[in-house]
Each structure stands twice: as structure tokens, then as C-alpha cells.
Amino acid sequence: MASIQEDIAEHLSAAYQTVVDELKSWYEHAKEIWPFLLLLLIALITLIYFAKPAPPTTVYMATGEGSYRILGEKYREYFKRKGIDLQLFPTSGSKENLNRLLDKNDPIQVAFVQGGMISENQKKGLLTLGSIDYEPVWFFYRNDTFSDNRLVDKKKLENARIGLGPDTEAFNVLQLNGLPRLSPNYLVSSNLEGEQKLYRGDLEALLVVDGYDSAIVQRLIHHPNIHLVSFKRADAYVHLLPYFEKLSIPMGGFNIETNSPDHEIDLISTTTNLLIDENLHPAIQLLLLEAATEINGARTYFSKAGDFPAYLNSELPLSKEARYFFDKGPPTLMRYLPFWLAEFLERMFLLLLPFAAFAYPIIRAIPNYRLNLARKQIGGMYKELDAFEHQTLSQFDPQKRQGYLEKLNEIEVRALMSKASKIATADCYTLRNNIQFIRDAIEKEMIYQSLSAERKSDLSD
Structure with missing residues (x-):
């Protein structure tokens, strides 16, 4: 033991x-080698200062009501799995979302915004990560309002009480039909309030812009006394308003058993767009796109698997990260590693690659630097030895022989004890050989005595 x-x-x-x-x-x-280490430290600090910082642990998103609120909850759960806290801010809808995103004093950096909402003077500082879902324009009306449920003409609409959402594309749709943008017959309210008024008969029609899975849309399309207008000129709407897409509902598409609807319905649809502040961290942008792929990339009523996210609405430029994502897919590391680890490794790679390119020639020069430093130290001893020899030649005194030898011994000991003896070994041995040569000459005295005598004779002449 x-x-x-x-x-x-x-x-x-x-x-x-x-x-x-x-x-x-x-x-x-x-x-x-402290000068080199100092240079490398300065370079590393500079790179860290200018390199992208770590992604934030908290991100703020504006959602809205209806399908936006449900969608926001799904994104929040996805971010939670990745270790990021996605704070959701409920709003009245796209218009408020856009305004909060434009306000640089507001913490909101991500928002769901309906296509067609952005004016020219609102584009600065914003980018898009693409479209993530369809938002059809649903034009519902009561059964007793129009006699022909397949065609609703302008005259009937002019006198109808129509409910509109506060920030929907309904205004543009009405305006294209020659109807006024503002009318006493229009009731601007939330979709939920408009739904209730439609049931009660306070409204003859209701324009709703929302996803197919919206609870309000589902209730209305299955209500026996509510019908849905078909946009027979859907192609014209898409041509005139490029942020619109054409969608179709086949006969029986809602319910085959009841054959609802009993005819094919064409819809026009804007898109839900994922808008961001241009300063949003690139890693968070990629995480949003990953979330959109998982949450919005599945097959839905109007889309096939993999249709979303996509760059369908060109109102805003696509972010650089989103363009890379659409062209090449998510970064390789994000496919196989947890988000925090993949992001950290990518950031370190981007940080260390230029540092390595800068540091490599410096590190490679260190051995030569040490050798040159050692040779410079030996060179200083050579100068001291040369000065000693010249002084000895000019003023040789046999009585001082022991002092001469002690001086030579002191120079040799310094050479042996110096770092130069371990680095520039060959140069150090050459120095010691020269010291020994002078030592032998002094011990024999003949060379220095004769040279000293000759020099004195020359001086006397």
C-alpha cells in the first residue's frame, strides 16, 4: 500500500x-517576445471590438390579434427550445406592428406585417425575411343581402353597410372597384366586432383579411346564413396589386358532404411577412427563418409543404441572411448542433480566421526574432571584446596580466549565462573561441608585447 x-x-x-x-x-x-505578444493582443482586441457580438438572449416581437397571436405563440415556443426568450407584444394588427417597428425608441425588432401596408417613406431601416403564410381577402355577406351569391356588383356594394378591419387591404380592394375609400356605410372595427355585427344584421357584408385557420374565418365559412364572394377578376387584382396572390377553393372544398361551397371560389390573397429592424442580429434572423420553416413550412389549406418561407412580396429588400438561407439553406452547423453552440462556433470562426491570417506571419517570425535578439546580445559582447583588445594592444602592461584575464573571464561567464548561449549556440561558441584566443595571447605575452612596442615606436616616429 x-x-x-x-x-x-x-x-x-x-x-x-x-x-x-x-x-x-x-x-x-x-x-x-513581449512586443509580438502585445501586437497580437491589440489585434485580437480590435477584432473582438469590430466583430459581431453574441446574439441577444431576449428578442421583442409585435404580433396582433387572430392568427397573428396564435402564430406568435408558436414562434415563442420554438425560440424557448433554442434558449432565446421571445417576448410577444399584442397589438391591433399590421399597422401598429409596422409603426412600432419603425420607432427606433421601441424595443420591437420583429413583427408580422400584412403585404401592401408599407409606403415608400416607411422603408428605411427595415428588411424582410420573406413571406410566411397567405392572408386571403374574405368578403363575407349575409344570405338576405344579395340575391345572387355568385356576383356582387358595384351598385349593391355602394348602399351596403360593410365592416372593415382597421388596417386591412379592404380599402384598396374597394377603391379598385371605384368605391370611395371613405364612406359613412363603412364600419371600421376589429374582426371580432365586425363578425358579431354581421350576425346581428348591423352589417350586410364584412371584409376580413386573415389566415384560413383563423377562428373568425372558420366560423364564418361554416355559418349557414353567411356566404363568401368569389373574386372572378382575381387575375386582374394580382396584376394591378403585385403583392397579391390568386388562390382558389374548389367546389366542396370546405365540406364535401354538404358540397360547401357549391361552386368554385377565387380569392385574392396578400401574405404575412416577417419584417425586421435592419440591425437585428444575423443569428436571430436565421433562427426566425428556421422557425418559419418548421412552423409555416408544413402543408396548409392553400400551400404545399415547403412553400414557405418564400420571397413573394418585394415591397422590402430581403436581408442578406435570408437571401443566403433561400439560396443555400440553413448554415451547416445549425443543422446538426444546438443553436447557441452553432452560433458560437460560427462567430469564433469568423473572428479567429482573420486573426489567424494576421497572427501567422508574426508567430512565424518569433524564432528569427529570438535568434536575432540573441545575436545582437552576442554582438554587444563582441564590441566589448574588440574594445578590450584594442586597449590592451595600445597600453599592454605585463603587470596587469591577471586583470586582463579576469576581464576576459567575466565576458565569457556572461556569454555562458546569457539566453543567447541557448538560442545562438554556434555564435556563442565562436565568441568563446575568440575570447580564448585573446586569453592565450595575453598569457604568452609575446604578441601583445611586440605589437605594443611597435605601436609605441610608430607613435614616437
């Missing part, structure tokens, strides 16, 4: 001594 303890103690002692020796070695090297 004692032998095992002694063996362990010896190994631990050896390991400790090895670590100490290595630290001392590094310390000694650092004292020699």
Missing part, C-alpha cells in the same frame, strides 16, 4: 514540476 502511495506521490510531484517548468519556460519566452 505504501509503495502505491509513494508511486502516486512521485507521479504527482513530477507532474507538478513539469507544469512549473513549462510555466517558467513560457514566462521566459514571453519576456523575450
